[in-house]
Amino acid sequence: MQKLHVHMHKSAPHSMVEDLLIDLYPSVTFFVNNGVYTYFSIDINDTVDLPLEDLYNLLVTDFEMRFTLCYHPSAAKNLIGNAFSTTLNVLPSGTFSFEETLFKLYKAHPENLSTIKTNLNSVLTQTDNVTLTAFGNANMKALRAAKRLFIHRNTMQYRLDHIQEMTGIDVKTFKGLFIIHALQSL
Amino acid sequence: MAQIKFDQLKKIYEGDVVAVQDFNLKVDDQEFIVLVGPSGCGKSTTLRMVAGLEDITEGDLYIDDIRVNDVAPKDRDIAMVFQSYALYPHMTVYDNMAFSLKLRKFPKDEIDERVQNAADILGLKPYLDRKPKALSGGQKQRVALGRAIVRDANVFLMDEPLSNLDAKLRVQMRAEIIKLHKRIKTTTVYVTHDQIEAMTMADRIVIMNDGFIQQVGVPKEIYDYPNNIFVGGFIGTPAMNFVYGKYTKEGYFESDNVKVKVPGVKAKLLNDKNYGDKPIVLGIRPEDIHDENIVLETYKESHVKLKVEVSELLGAETNVYAKIGDKEIVARVSARDDIKMGDELELAFDMNKVHFFDIDSEERIRN
Numbered sequence A: 001m002q003k004l005h006v007h008m009h010k011s012a013p014h015s016m017v018e019d020l021l022i023d024l025y026p027s028v029t030f031f032v033n034n035g036v037y038t039y040f041s042i043d044i045n046d047t048v049d050l051p052l053e054d055l056y057n058l059l060v061t062d063f064e065m066r067f068t069l070c071y072h073p074s075a076a077k078n079l080i081g082n083a084f085s086t087t088l089n090v091l092p093s094g095t096f097s098f099e100e101t102l103f104k105l106y107k108a109h110p111e112n113l114s115t116i117k118t119n120l121n122s123v124l125t126q127t128d129n130v131t132l133t134a135f136g137n138a139n140m141k142a143l144r145a146a147k148r149l150f151i152h153r154n155t156m157q158y159r160l161d162h163i164q165e166m167t168g169i170d171v172k173t174f175k176g177l178f179i180i181h182a183l184q185s186l
Numbered sequence B: 001m002a003q004i005k006f007d008q009l010k011k012i013y014e015g016d017v018v019a020v021q022d023f024n025l026k027v028d029d030q031e032f033i034v035l036v037g038p039s040g041c042g043k044s045t046t047l048r049m050v051a052g053l054e055d056i057t058e059g060d061l062y063i064d065d066i067r068v069n070d071v072a073p074k075d076r077d078i079a080m081v082f083q084s085y086a087l088y089p090h091m092t093v094y095d096n097m098a099f100s101l102k103l104r105k106f107p108k109d110e111i112d113e114r115v116q117n118a119a120d121i122l123g124l125k126p127y128l129d130r131k132p133k134a135l136s137g138g139q140k141q142r143v144a145l146g147r148a149i150v151r152d153a154n155v156f157l158m159d160e161p162l163s164n165l166d167a168k169l170r171v172q173m174r175a176e177i178i179k180l181h182k183r184i185k186t187t188t189v190y191v192t193h194d195q196i197e198a199m200t201m202a203d204r205i206v207i208m209n210d211g212f213i214q215q216v217g218v219p220k221e222i223y224d225y226p227n228n229i230f231v232g233g234f235i236g237t238p239a240m241n242f243v244y245g246k247y248t249k250e251g252y253f254e255s256d257n258v259k260v261k262v263p264g265v266k267a268k269l270l271n272d273k274n275y276g277d278k279p280i281v282l283g284i285r286p287e288d289i290h291d292e293n294i295v296l297e298t299y300k301e302s303h304v305k306l307k308v309e310v311s312e313l314l315g316a317e318t319n320v321y322a323k324i325g326d327k328e329i330v331a332r333v334s335a336r337d338d339i340k341m342g343d344e345l346e347l348a349f350d351m352n353k354v355h356f357f358d359i360d361s362e363e364r365i366r367n
Helices: A014-024 A044-049 A052-063 A074-080 A084-090 A098-108 A110-123 A126-137 A142-148 A153-167 A174-184 B043-051 B093-103 B108-122 B137-149 B167-184 B195-201 B219-224 B229-234 B264-272 B293-298
Strands: A002-008 A029-033 A037-042 A067-073 A094-097 B004-013 B017-027 B032-036 B058-063 B078-081 B155-159 B187-192 B204-209 B212-217 B241-247 B252-255 B258-261 B278-284 B303-307 B310-313 B317-324 B327-334 B344-349 B355-357
Touching (some): A002 A014, A002 A074, A002 A084, A014 A029, A014 A052, A037 A084, A052 A094, A052 B093, A052 B137, A067 A084, A067 A098, A074 A110, A098 A110, A098 A174, A110 A153, A126 A174, B004 B043, B043 B078, B043 B155, B078 B137, B108 B137, B187 B195, B195 B219, B204 B229, B229 B241, B229 B355, B252 B278, B258 B303, B303 B317
Parallel strands (some): B032 B187, B032 B204, B155 B187
Antiparallel strands (some): A002 A037, A002 A067, A029 A037, B004 B017, B004 B058, B241 B252, B278 B355, B303 B344, B317 B327
């Protein structure tokens, strides 16, 4: 499942946007609406016909206002909790992946990420932390990191994938690894 | 109908990335203006500031003399068309075009009139009941235009609307958009990285690079009198050739194996501006390098001898690539002459058409 966070201005016709999304995505389930922020859960297979960038373009042209769309895999919910409901307003109008969202929030107001940091620390195990450090020290080269930890390279891949399954952050990308380190060092 | 005025517009993104600065421009009512430049030059950012999707860091933006910096997008009376010709997959062509009017609670008969009218202009009448997946790329793009037309907005903003289409369709849609503009005359700001689109569609072109406007002018003026090396090199395919060399006080331009006479007026200008015996850049368009005997005889003192490295036959003409020093130059000559790789050619520069640029500032040397 793909999760979609939609941030819109207070004056936006929230119910109309919700109705439109429900029509568009048969699998959509809708969770929160606090007047500026709405949180949807969408099956990723539904989005094939309409990439999120296109959805953004349609929303912007029809509703004529700024929208911030952030999408992420289900697992990211472990980190986010309710943090996005109050922080997404600092992001510009546009469509952002989870890593990009965290990166932009980190650059704008790192202090807003304290909840996410706490959640991250509770999700990551000692083994995950050792894996991340070794992977970073080996310049993101999984084989070299595996050798240093005396583990098989498949085990290394498995562990990196496992971190993504638990946090939603793809640590094999530069932005992903950077943001996970940045969160830990806050 | 509307005028747009940009006054010292500046955009700085978080992390102090300057995307646009010193942006001054007045777009006239009914004008079709094209912002063109390489990726990351700030053209889309400028468009998004007009649409109200980005905050303006500094400066003022006026639409019809009303300052709109803090006006919400929906109160700016602007319609946008994006690159991705996004359409709602679950709606018919008719509903896609009608949707924004329904949101604005227009009466049903007015919606119908506007949609039918737009469909008529765009030749979409037979497709109104189809869903987007049953349309071709060009038809989808026309529906995307239709979604903007029905709004009857004061200003059209188009962000690379043709980039997703194949080459043939792009040429066709280019003509359609020009026809459309002639018919509805809405002030249009069109963003593209394609200089051919800019040259063929624009009333005026704005060339941008690194967040700065490099030149504003009608297409012919931009082509014939580029302000600087960037503009000269950006507009035109193949691009303008630049030969780095020296201007001698005796009135010659010299570089590696090239020595050509600079015509009187240009020589006087260079002498007046104190470029005598100084390094300088000569710019010449490929079509101003000739191989016809008659030209060779006329311009006896502007001959260059070159060894052909690559020769591209395009049908009506041939692009000949060769080197002066370590710089590649290209000449566009008639295809009647059979030119092969390795041939030694004698060509003549049409020195009345060349431009000279300052080697440091890269600006064109002019009065």
